[in-house]
Amino acid sequence: MDIALNSQMKQVYTYYIDLLSATINNEELPKPIDKINWEFIVRHAQRNSVLNILGYAVGKLENKPPESIVKVIENERRFSILKETSQLVEVEKVLEAFEKSSIKNLPLKGYFMKHLYNQTDLRTMTDVDILVNKKDFKRITKVFQELGYTKCSILNSNEIHFKKDLLYFEIQCDLNENDDSFYDDIWDNVNLREGYKYSYSMSPEDFYVYMVYHCSKHFSSGGIGIRMLMDIYVFLSKYPKLNFNYVNSCFEKLKITTFAERLKKLSENWFSNDKTVIDNFGEFILYCSTYGLRDVYFYQDSSRNKKNYWLKQVFIPYSKMKNTYSYLSKAPFLLPISWIQYWFTRLFISRDIQLKKGFSDRAENLSDQNAQFVDKLMSELEII
Numbered sequence: 001m002d003i004a005l006n007s008q009m010k011q012v013y014t015y016y017i018d019l020l021s022a023t024i025n026n027e028e029l030p031k032p033i034d035k036i037n038w039e040f041i042v043r044h045a046q047r048n049s050v051l052n053i054l055g056y057a058v059g060k061l062e063n064k065p066p067e068s069i070v071k072v073i074e075n076e077r078r079f080s081i082l083k084e085t086s087q088l089v090e091v092e093k094v095l096e097a098f099e100k101s102s103i104k105n106l107p108l109k110g111y112f113m114k115h116l117y118n119q120t121d122l123r124t125m126t127d128v129d130i131l132v133n134k135k136d137f138k139r140i141t142k143v144f145q146e147l148g149y150t151k152c153s154i155l156n157s158n159e160i161h162f163k164k165d166l167l168y169f170e171i172q173c174d175l176n177e178n179d180d181s182f183y184d185d186i187w188d189n190v191n192l193r194e195g196y197k198y199s200y201s202m203s204p205e206d207f208y209v210y211m212v213y214h215c216s217k218h219f220s221s222g223g224i225g226i227r228m229l230m231d232i233y234v235f236l237s238k239y240p241k242l243n244f245n246y247v248n249s250c251f252e253k254l255k256i257t258t259f260a261e262r263l264k265k266l267s268e269n270w271f272s273n274d275k276t277v278i279d280n281f282g283e284f285i286l287y288c289s290t291y292g293l294r295d296v297y298f299y300q301d302s303s304r305n306k307k308n309y310w311l312k313q314v315f316i317p318y319s320k321m322k323n324t325y326s327y328l329s330k331a332p333f334l335l336p337i338s339w340i341q342y343w344f345t346r347l348f349i350s351r352d353i354q355l356k357k358g359f360s361d362r363a364e365n366l367s368d369q370n371a372q373f374v375d376k377l378m379s380e381l382e383i384i
Helices: 007-024 038-047 051-058 067-100 110-116 134-146 204-221 226-238 244-254 257-271 280-287 294-301 303-314 318-324 332-350 368-380
Strands: 128-131 150-152 159-164 167-172
Touching: 007 038, 007 051, 007 226, 007 257, 038 051, 038 067, 051 067, 067 128, 067 134, 067 167, 110 128, 110 226, 134 150, 134 159, 134 167, 204 226, 204 244, 204 257, 226 257, 226 280, 244 257, 257 280, 280 368, 318 332
Parallel strands: 128 167
Antiparallel strands: 150 159, 159 167
């Protein structure tokens, strides 16, 4: 599949975008196009975590899709409602347990975003992200185990993950990604939430900056899906009077000014009353799934520097390894030891590496045409 779209595909995607826009804005549905490929629309909505939103749109259509398609969409909508109800109840149980244990916490992203939509189930959550202090990891593990959660294995010393049934919590202690330091003082810039003693929230401006920063990191490593763009629109609709002098100064420090401007412009175009325009930025977003794509990730991570590809795969850079092994922050000279530890774990404990296959599937990812498209777009958006 090529990233660049022909006129026919743009028409299909425009109808799809307009259906989503009409639903989240509670507006009249767009006029149908000829020969709607519902199977294609459903597949795209599924891999972008917005099929449940289409459920509300399809319910209002006069000329509905085939019954089999309607059944798939309606099942997803019902499942999302069930999952969302469970998540809301469980998150509050966890936060209540944190209160009792005096554990400082900062819920992130989806926890707050879903309450900005007209209906909370319109905004699904793959997992629940919460920022905490690393010193509390042991107490947090105890809290989750007492609530019936299982700790998941993860090769990152700055995160711990917990799972129970349909619920997945990602507990992290650092909002910075790669070698950034912008969020080192995050706890000095948050506000205590009403009704809580240990749960905090960001100001609207800081929340928006983090949203865009997080999008930029996803975008640079693998792309972003349409739901992230929708979040930007919904947030700005609820907070139209942000202090953009402050916001833009943050974007400058994070070196994402151009990306932030294009992201905002595209979100407003796709989900407002403007005539939908799909530019090259939009084409790339439509090419991706909710959190990007694996082939784009490995292209961005390696293929643009093919000479160093194998070296980077085996001898992973310090900037990434220190997130997995905390001792490297104090003793970077132990990097060679961490490589041995990492590969021993991958080969003999996790067993998620196929030696016969090697990395061939990762090296051959994007076609030359798509690779050129990505290179040009990244340069245009000034993404490093």
